[in-house]
Amino acid sequence: MASAVPESNAGLMAEELRDAWLALDLGERVEGFRMLDPGEAEQLFDGLEPREQCALLLALSPAERQLWMRQLAPDDAADAVQAADPAAREMLLGALDAPTRREVAALLAYAEDEAGGLMSPRYVRLRPDMSVDEAVAYLRRAARERVETIYYIYVLDAEQRLLGVVSFRDLFAAQPDAPVRQVMRTSIISVRDDLDQEAVANVIAENGLMAVPVLDAEGRIRGIVTVDDIVDVVREEATEDIQKIGGTEALDAPYLQVGLREMVRKRAGWLVVLFVGELLTASAMAIYEDRIARAVVLALFIPLIISSGGNAGSQATTLVIRAMGMGEVNLRDWWRVLRREIWTGLLLGTVLGMIGLIRVLLWPARAQQYGEHFVLIAYTVALSLVGVVLWGALAGSMLPFALRRLGFDPASASAPFVATLVDVTGLVIYFSVASMVLSGTLL
Amino acid sequence: MASAVPESNAGLMAEELRDAWLALDLGERVEGFRMLDPGEAEQLFDGLEPREQCALLLALSPAERQLWMRQLAPDDAADAVQAADPAAREMLLGALDAPTRREVAALLAYAEDEAGGLMSPRYVRLRPDMSVDEAVAYLRRAARERVETIYYIYVLDAEQRLLGVVSFRDLFAAQPDAPVRQVMRTSIISVRDDLDQEAVANVIAENGLMAVPVLDAEGRIRGIVTVDDIVDVVREEATEDIQKIGGTEALDAPYLQVGLREMVRKRAGWLVVLFVGELLTASAMAIYEDRIARAVVLALFIPLIISSGGNAGSQATTLVIRAMGMGEVNLRDWWRVLRREIWTGLLLGTVLGMIGLIRVLLWPARAQQYGEHFVLIAYTVALSLVGVVLWGALAGSMLPFALRRLGFDPASASAPFVATLVDVTGLVIYFSVASMVLSGTLL
Numbered sequence: 001m002a003s004a005v006p007e008s009n010a011g012l013m014a015e016e017l018r019d020a021w022l023a024l025d026l027g028e029r030v031e032g033f034r035m036l037d038p039g040e041a042e043q044l045f046d047g048l049e050p051r052e053q054c055a056l057l058l059a060l061s062p063a064e065r066q067l068w069m070r071q072l073a074p075d076d077a078a079d080a081v082q083a084a085d086p087a088a089r090e091m092l093l094g095a096l097d098a099p100t101r102r103e104v105a106a107l108l109a110y111a112e113d114e115a116g117g118l119m120s121p122r123y124v125r126l127r128p129d130m131s132v133d134e135a136v137a138y139l140r141r142a143a144r145e146r147v148e149t150i151y152y153i154y155v156l157d158a159e160q161r162l163l164g165v166v167s168f169r170d171l172f173a174a175q176p177d178a179p180v181r182q183v184m185r186t187s188i189i190s191v192r193d194d195l196d197q198e199a200v201a202n203v204i205a206e207n208g209l210m211a212v213p214v215l216d217a218e219g220r221i222r223g224i225v226t227v228d229d230i231v232d233v234v235r236e237e238a239t240e241d242i243q244k245i246g247g248t249e250a251l252d253a254p255y256l257q258v259g260l261r262e263m264v265r266k267r268a269g270w271l272v273v274l275f276v277g278e279l280l281t282a283s284a285m286a287i288y289e290d291r292i293a294r295a296v297v298l299a300l301f302i303p304l305i306i307s308s309g310g311n312a313g314s315q316a317t318t319l320v321i322r323a324m325g326m327g328e329v330n331l332r333d334w335w336r337v338l339r340r341e342i343w344t345g346l347l348l349g350t351v352l353g354m355i356g357l358i359r360v361l362l363w364p365a366r367a368q369q370y371g372e373h374f375v376l377i378a379y380t381v382a383l384s385l386v387g388v389v390l391w392g393a394l395a396g397s398m399l400p401f402a403l404r405r406l407g408f409d410p411a412s413a414s415a416p417f418v419a420t421l422v423d424v425t426g427l428v429i430y431f432s433v434a435s436m437v438l439s440g441t442l443l
Numbered sequence: 444m445a446s447a448v449p450e451s452n453a454g455l456m457a458e459e460l461r462d463a464w465l466a467l468d469l470g471e472r473v474e475g476f477r478m479l480d481p482g483e484a485e486q487l488f489d490g491l492e493p494r495e496q497c498a499l500l501l502a503l504s505p506a507e508r509q510l511w512m513r514q515l516a517p518d519d520a521a522d523a524v525q526a527a528d529p530a531a532r533e534m535l536l537g538a539l540d541a542p543t544r545r546e547v548a549a550l551l552a553y554a555e556d557e558a559g560g561l562m563s564p565r566y567v568r569l570r571p572d573m574s575v576d577e578a579v580a581y582l583r584r585a586a587r588e589r590v591e592t593i594y595y596i597y598v599l600d601a602e603q604r605l606l607g608v609v610s611f612r613d614l615f616a617a618q619p620d621a622p623v624r625q626v627m628r629t630s631i632i633s634v635r636d637d638l639d640q641e642a643v644a645n646v647i648a649e650n651g652l653m654a655v656p657v658l659d660a661e662g663r664i665r666g667i668v669t670v671d672d673i674v675d676v677v678r679e680e681a682t683e684d685i686q687k688i689g690g691t692e693a694l695d696a697p698y699l700q701v702g703l704r705e706m707v708r709k710r711a712g713w714l715v716v717l718f719v720g721e722l723l724t725a726s727a728m729a730i731y732e733d734r735i736a737r738a739v740v741l742a743l744f745i746p747l748i749i750s751s752g753g754n755a756g757s758q759a760t761t762l763v764i765r766a767m768g769m770g771e772v773n774l775r776d777w778w779r780v781l782r783r784e785i786w787t788g789l790l791l792g793t794v795l796g797m798i799g800l801i802r803v804l805l806w807p808a809r810a811q812q813y814g815e816h817f818v819l820i821a822y823t824v825a826l827s828l829v830g831v832v833l834w835g836a837l838a839g840s841m842l843p844f845a846l847r848r849l850g851f852d853p854a855s856a857s858a859p860f861v862a863t864l865v866d867v868t869g870l871v872i873y874f875s876v877a878s879m880v881l882s883g884t885l886l
Binding site: 014018022039040043046047139140143144149150151168169170172173185187189201204205206207208209210227228230231232234235238239241242243245246247248251254255256260263264267268270271272274275276278279281282285286289292293296297299300301302303304306307308310311312314315317318319320321322323326328329333336337340343344347348351352355356359365369389415416419420423427 | 457461465482483486489490582583586587592593594611612613615616628630632644647648649650651652653670671673674675677678681682684685686688689690691694697698699703706707710711713714715717718719721722724725728729732735736739740742743744745746747749750751753754755757758760761762763764765766769771772776779780783786787790791794795798799802808812832858859862863866870
């Protein structure tokens with residue numbers, strides 16, 4: 001995978017330590033970290049998750065903590081502080097110098113998962129009437145300070161309102177005596193400070209941006225979000241969505257790092273909810289108990305039929321949740337989605353129904369296993385499949401819209417949840433079809 | 444969401460066009476695109492997916508095609524060409540100037556989803572014994588040319604082997620007469636040109652990099668991958684994983700863009716496979732038909748039991764697939780995962796078993812619905828749940844390892860696939876437990 005150019009043993013050790021990091025306990029991490037040379041320690045430290053940075057910082061000596069805490073950009077420092085227990089936060093904040101502490105405290109006021117919680121307040125700002133030459137000289141000084149990036153420069157008026165953006169590269173390549181105003185771009189994509197991080201990621205990804213300015217409600221610039229922070233956001237959000245779709249609470253930590261108790265807690269919640277929902281199938285089945293007693297053959301196809309509905313529902317809900325997460329589908333698109341799913345569900349149901357029909361009609365032991373009315377059984381199975389698959393596609397695709405409309409995360413419409421919902425209704429559909437087709441013969 | 448600073452109607456129109464893009468047909472897109480002023484057209488064009496760039500380029504006039512094709516960086520041009528039908532590729536390549544055409548052709552030799560297919564060959568390179576001042580002057584010229592970025596500079600020896608990396612910012616802030624060798628970092632994280640793009644994304648994300656150099660088997664630098672390209676990779680890979688986990692083929696296009704025929708095709712494949720697998724449940728049930736006839740009450744709990752196993756399996760497989768995708772879990776970790784899942788599965792099974800036991804024992808209509816042996820039924824249900832949930836967790840967690848070991852994508856162990864597998868075995872577990880507990884009474 002990553003290969004450090006092997007020019008010293010220290011380089012190799014840093015790589016090994018990085019690879020083994022997750023498997024080491026805190027004591028071993030501290031020990032290994034202290035053995036690295038400063039450049040490598042910095043690289044390793046910068047690459048850690050906020051949670052891990054926080055744990056490492058708290059395990060180091062006060063002097064080391066001060067050194068490494070001050071190494072972090074304010075937005076990263078805020079993330080590390082947010083990862084600490086409330087009691088330990090003061091210890092981390094106390095390791096910062098006073099101006100940075102104020103910057104970090106301002107960032108802590110934002111939720112972790114909105115633009116304000118992601119942004120760095122240390123962007124470079126210029127006035128529009130500076131010359132390119134003056135600007136470059138100014139940036140040379142800024143490059144030695146701890147600004148987040150000197151590569152994107154924001155041009156502000158006296159009220160901190162954003163007039164334009166210029167890349168360092170454009171500035172560098174421009175006529176030295178031109179005013180910055182002439183070089184800057186004025187068509188600017190920006191985000192509000194309270195925008196959700198998933199939406200910020202969509203803005204950056206869809207416009208291919210390297211950084212996006214964050215504005216408050218009055219249009220004043222508060223900071224910038226850079227694309228490298230967005231990579232982490234996109235990965236985290238995708239992990240959360242995937243875990244929810246799989247029917248677990250988001251783990252919020254790597255799989256192998258989660259303790260057994262925590263793992264059971266995160267999974268038992270949804271599993272119990274689904275189980276309680278699924279108990280309704282036992283109640284539904286009890287209603288049909290005497291019909292099953294009269295025609296045991298009906299029981300044979302129950303798992304087949306309800307799971308087909310569940311699978312169709314899983315597909316639909318997963319596709320819609322992801323499309324919503326990517327910003328491709330919005331609330332107002334529900335009708336377009338519904339129309340598509342009606343057709344898709346009908347066609348998919350027909351395909352499965354045909355296979356089911358053929359399977360029962362042509363099964364060698366058909367008369368023996370399914371009785372003399374096996375043709376009627378075949379029609380019952382086929383018709384039920386069309387109904388159940390259509391229902392699965394509709395319920396699965398509409399549930400994320402309903403959840404979003406009610407203010408919940410659409411990803412909570414996990415595939416197992418839809419499957420459970422479809423199981424119960426699937427039984428009702430199956431036995432209703434059976435009653436119609438088989439009344440007068442088996443029922 | 445994104446808000447352009449409203450300073451002209453053109454700005455507003457560009458934003459509207461961007462928002463409406465997916466809903467427009469090709470003719471409307473071309474028309475809208477031609478009405479934008481050049482800066483905004485550029486911004487819109489850069490933000491499009493390669494597939495959309497390709498469609499737009501092919502719909503424009505030859506002169507426009509040449510203009511916009513030459514606007515693309517070689518890696519993006521290669522993606523757009525790759526998105527075209529083989530017949531149309533020559534038309535796009537022909538719009539490039541000769542040197543770029545050669546660069547793009549070299550990139551087309553790499554698979555789209557490996558480091559070589561993502562990289563830009565237009566990085567800036569320096570010799571180690573240049574002075575900082577000479578380097579900055581050189582970069583000023585490079586800034587006017589179409590290099591991917593001047594912000595990361597690669598220091599090479601005469602054989603194109605990578606000696607070090609220096610950020611423009613460090614160079615800019617350094618002593619003007621120092622040699623570049625003194626300023627550069629020599630501990631370099633790099634990737635091989637044939638590394639899978641998901642692994643490239645993990646390297647960049649975990650190390651917080653803005654760009655990573657791509658080396659060939661001989662250690663020569665071939666190009667660089669920048670973090671903005673990685674955002675798209677991470678989103679695409681997550682979408683693919685989510686869709687596979689949901690039991691669909693990857694759509695490879697936004698949900699609302701996929702035609703009905705394509706949508707049915709992508710979903711029918713897996714649905715039919717799962718259905719055929721699920722047909723085994725009908726065969727398994729047929730084996731137990733006479734037992735069901737003797738104790739119809741057993742049928743009532745079939746959906747409950749098999750779906751609980753399916754849900755536990757979905758959870759486990761989803762967690763393991765994602766952990767593999769994030770690089771947190773490797774093949775060699777299978778034993779650690781298995782041990783965790785044995786315990787997790789046992790505990791989760793016990794929780795559900797207890798709820799099931801209580802539900803049957805305390806149900807008001809228990810004797811009437813479940814018969815005189817309802818206590819034995821309760822034990823059968825509870826024991827089966829422990830077995831089925833444990834089995835779901837084991838099968839769900841181990842299947843991704845088996846698939847990866849055999850060279851398949853672990854994400855193919857979709858949640859519905861695991862659920863189907865567990866349904867069939869779940870029936871066997873349930874009826875085996877029933878035979879043991881109920882023999883001599885009901886069976």
